[in-house]
Amino acid sequence: MDSKDKKQLSETDICDLFITPAIKNAGWDAIRQIRREVTLTPGPIVVRGNVSSRNKKKKKFADYVLYWEPGVPVAVVEAKDNNHTVSHGLQQGLGYAEILQVPSAFSSNGDAFAAHNKAPAPNEDIETEFALDAFLPPDQLWQRYKHYRGIADQNEKLVIQPYYEDSNSKQPRYYQVEAINRTIEAVANQQKRVLLVMATGTGKTYTTFQIIWRLWKAKQVKRVLFLADRNILVDQTLVNDFKPFGSVMTKIKNRKLDPSYEIYLGLYQAITGTGEEDKIFKNVSPDFFDMIVIDECHRGSAADDSAWREILDYFKDAIQLGLTATPKETKYVSSTDYFGKPVYTYSLKQGIEDGFLAPYKVIRIDIDKDVDGWTPPPGMTDDLGNSIENRTYTRADMDRILVLNQRTKLVAKRVMKYLLATDPYAKTIIFCEDIDHAERMRVAIVNAAGQLAIDNPKYVMRITGDSVEGKAELDNFIDPESTFPVIATTSELLTTGVDAKTCKLIVLDKTISSMTSFKQIIGRGTRIDEEFGKFFFTIMDFKKATALFRDPDFDGEPVVIYQPKEDDNPVPPDPEPEDEPEGGEIEEPTGTYKIRVSGVPVKILAERVEYLGPDGTLITESYRDFSRKQIQSEFASLDEFLQRWHSTKKKQVIIELLEEHGIVLDNLAAEVGKDYGDFDLIAHIAYDQPPLTRKERANNVKKRNYFTQYGDQARAVLNALLDKYADEGIASLENAKILKLKPFSDIGTPVEIINQVFGGKAQYETAIQELEHELFSNQSR
Template sequence: MDKKEKLQLSEIDICDLFITPALQASHWDPMTQIRREVTLTPGPVIVRGNVSSRNKSKKKFADYVLSWQPSLPVAIIEAKSNGFAISHGLQQALEYAGILKLPCAFSSNGDGFASHDKTAPSGSDIEIELALEQFPTPEELWRRYRTFHDIKPGEIALVEQPYHREANGKDPRYYQVDAINLSVEAIAKGQKRVLLVMATGTGKTYTTFQIIWRVWKAGTAKRILFLADRNILVDQTLVNDFAPFGASMTKVKNRKIDPAYEIHLGLYQALTGPFESDKIFKSVSRDFFDLIVIDECHRGSAAEDSAWREVLDYFSGAIHLGMTATPMETGYVSNVNYFGAPVYKYSLKQGIEDGFLAPYKVIRIDIDRDLEGWTPPPGMLDDLGNAVEEREYNQKDMDRILILNKRTTLVAERVMQLLRATDPMAKTIIFCEDIDHAERMRKAIVNAAGDLARDNSKYVMRITGDSVEGKAELDRFIDPEEPYPVIATTSQLLSTGVDTKTCKLIVLDRTINSMTMFKQIIGRGSRIDEDNNKYFYTIMDFKKATELFRDPDFDGEPVVIYEPGPDDDPVPPDPDPEPGDEGDGGEGPENPPGVTKIRISGVDARIIAERVEYIGPDGNLITESYREFARKQITSEYASLDDFIRKWQASDRKRAIIDELEEYGIVLSNLAEEVGRDFGDFDLLCHIAYGQPPLTRRERADQVRKRNYFGKYGDKARAVLSALLDKYADEGIATIEEAKVLRLRPFTEIGTPLEIINGAFGGKQNYERALRELEDEIYQQAAGE
């Protein structure tokens, strides 16, 4: 093939005709070692108002991922058409190699390969160009990977152990691959304490399963204990992610550890207790378990004075793998002191930027009694006839010390106002100060919900550690297929570990001092659930808790501020300790010790301020409408109205421009919600971006008819063009550009598509020319606008 012909080939052609054959010639197996068109990240979801869309322009998409075996990617290749230089795609390949922790990246235009090798010996070139036939073999790139990751000969067998392939062929996400491989490599190197930090919703349990599977199959760990502190965490794991272990797995129950099984899932509470007879973990030898996985290890299991630390100390010779979304570094406990630095971290911010986690919008609501404070008049009595201490009560006192019933009613009514305006059946969690507050909030929501609660008594449930009825509904609340319960009021039970992937609204009517607890709570909404059309969630904040988003520690590095010495006195726990010590509850008592609550019914409360904030491009919260977001995106692509009109008029297919804008997260149907459904795409864009007065599609169609434009066509062609104009007026420009439009009514009454194209217009070329002229007529005056 000569150069001129090669220049005409598409990027896909270059891959098919040159790159893939070159790989196969170098002994790469196309079935097991070559993956093409791999989506590494789908691109972030943008939310403004009550609508969302993906910014596909930020999608990370690798043309080739080369793997030694499916669980071990070793290199990236970025392909370009032949009009580009060989190395044109190398920077992009390096970015993708970076997130996969790979030493080698390649770029090709079909003439050869540009190579970047981080393992090149000192004094050698890091980047070189190779002929097509010189591409490295799988063995060579696997050698470079081992060099880059410092994998010794004795570690190879474990590192090469494949992960479990899903029956549906689903592959782990890139960060899960990183977390699995780096953990397995650490274990292969003999590391006994391993910490993984992964944001809620990123698949920590699935990642854990794959790590356990590989070390178990390789024989490195023959008996494994998965430790959690809540029944639901164990039960979810047993039937979901860990199901492939099958008959080799059991849940520790009946107060015994059964040596007939190899994979044990257990609650701390089932293994130990305050009396020696409770400590069933001592019924097996200290070397019984080879690997212990500590789920949600931020909740104090590794703390020096924890009641559960004795379990880990007893099996101290085993590998301890800690999993958490929120590494705790406080005056009371340090994960890093126990486990060492995390082998891998994947934050909430990164998950949102990649598009794997749902972004949030924040509705901050200020109530007068919270902000301005409230001082009872002299001699005031509460609802029980007791004297009320004459002092100023502020936001932190609300529902902890002072109960203003009208404030509770106000919060409930505002929550229901939002749900009625969006989706009354949206799964909602309301976090309250304690169990008593959660029960009062449940009652207030029932009254505010009216018919919704009357039609189904489980529309709202209190799900707290002390409520047998509420906990019985927990599985249904988190089941996407179950509509009820819709709203859960809670204190702490739902703050961590519970997979509530369809949760669309989190209400904070709780004072939160702990960054760890805050991250866990907001993590309840962080999962994207495309099957149920959940791409973002709303945080409604009545207690200024979301100010923690602005704290540098929110997505920053954990800092060790306490390193216990051998002679240190015990350090008291933090003022806002983590939940979970009661296994299935974790809720505090109805009234904190030594506190008598003051209940008052007659004091009014009102909302004095609200504001809505969204995640901006830099990850910080901003106040911006969807309209303003769209304006910025359009004008960044088309600097002026004239630029936009020229591109619009020159485009053979207007749909191409619309698709291009959708790549940046601008969805025309969302803009139509802002401006009006009767306006065409062109008018919507010009109005939003450049302030032009819009015309409706019907108005543009009527102007075309007034100009008697159809006079030059025959009867049949006029009938077709007139019908196309009606279709435009009803549905928009994209509809009439679709090839299938001639298969719809009223065209079927005129003839078949072939009869229309050939009989009315004399061929496809003439039909397309007539359609283009019709579009020019529709937008004729645009050139002068």
């Protein structure tokens, strides 16, 4: 092909005609080994106000990913059209190679290939170029991958063991693939203790299923024990992600361990206890299980003297895989001391940045008695007539030592005010100090909800460890299909493991000092559920708990400060909530005697709304400020914007471009005014131009006798189009289907109007472009 003709081809044409044939000719299988346009990340969701949109500009997708076997990527290829140089896409490809943790990245414009090798041999160049017909064969890139990942030849069979797939299987995300492969590689290298750290909502259980499936199918393990400390965690796993194991899987019940199965799921409380006769795990030999998986391993297995540890020590020769979103590192407990450094970490920050996890906005609320403190007048008694200690009570005392009934009511009213202004049926969890506080909050919400609570008594439920009725509603609360309960008040029960995908509001009226607990609580909102319109969640904080977001440890690597216990009996930290030996649920603190005082007035002193900024930190920024920055990143000046606007035939192209940045112009109109069109919204917000309404712009055109160049029927059509623009906006001008509507239908059919009134499609489109030019020329009022 002539080089001049080649430069007229699109990037897709270059791929189809040159790059794909070159890769296939090198021996790559088009069906099994080559994938085109692979989405790696969908792009982060941006939240401002009560609306959200996805920033598609930050979406990441590779033009090609090459696989040795399905699920084992080894290289990426970035394509460009022939107006770019051969190596132009190499930096971009390297970014994708970093995401996939593969050593080979290539770039091509259809003339040749540029290559980057992260695992070069001695005296071998890192970057090279070679002819189109010299692309590297699969064997060569596989050997490079094995060297880069440290995979020995004898371990190759295990590492490429296929994933579970059926017609309904979802494709694992890139980080799940990496977590699975890193774990399999660790096992292949005889590593017995393995730690995976994955943020809540990223699919730890699905990832675990694929790990077990591959090891089980490869006959590396035969019997596997999946251990959790909550019934709901076991039950969710059994019926969802682990379902393909079918008849070889069982849940350990009735304190019996039936040896006829291969995959066992159980509560550790069900297989151990304080008495020797309760330790049913000892009914089988220490080599019975080949693999133990410990879900939420930060909760118990990290402690030397925990009941979990006794089980792990008994099956000490088994592969032991710990899963957690929050590895625990304290003076007394260490996840990494036991399991070792994580083989893979996928953080909340990364998940939000990639767009797989829901971002959050924070509403910080200060109540006067929390901030200023409350000192009882001399001689004042509580509601029971008992004297009150004469001291100043602060935020830390509220609902733990001191109960101000008006404060509880204020919190409930503020929560309901938010829900009524957004979505009164948005799933909400209110975290309280203890069970007593959770019950009082339930009552206060009932009263604040009014008719909503009357219409359905399950609008709000207390879901705590001691409430049979509340726990019975837990499945309904987490079921997106079930409207009720809408609001759950709790203290400990819902902090971990509860898969409440559609939870949109988390209320913190609880003192939280533990970073582990805080991360787990925040994790209740991080799942995205597009089917049910859940793209972000809100945190309403009454106790300054979200100050922990500013702690460097919030999303950083855990620092190991664990110290083995000495004989000097150091004072231990506050105990974790204890576990019920039979029920497998958290027993929540009920609190001690509290001072209860009615009639003390309370009020909100201040509120501040903060959003996630581009760097992952919380910022106070309006939707208007965010939009200004994004528009200016695309059009640096007003002149540049005007030039692009006037030269673009279809203005919808510019609107869609801004939507990729996360800007929805309807949202801007809600702030600035719904009578303004897209042009004026952009110019006003980004460049401080005085805006004109759509109606003002249409009237200005009518005043200028612009239509005298057209015949009567054409003038009637253009006048009607101006009226449509004044009512509906720019989209009405650019969609010919509008000609089917009145008053256009009184003039003729769309075909008749275009061909007979304007003389053809080209002339009609020219008339529309000239009309738009008149609308948006810089005319004063």
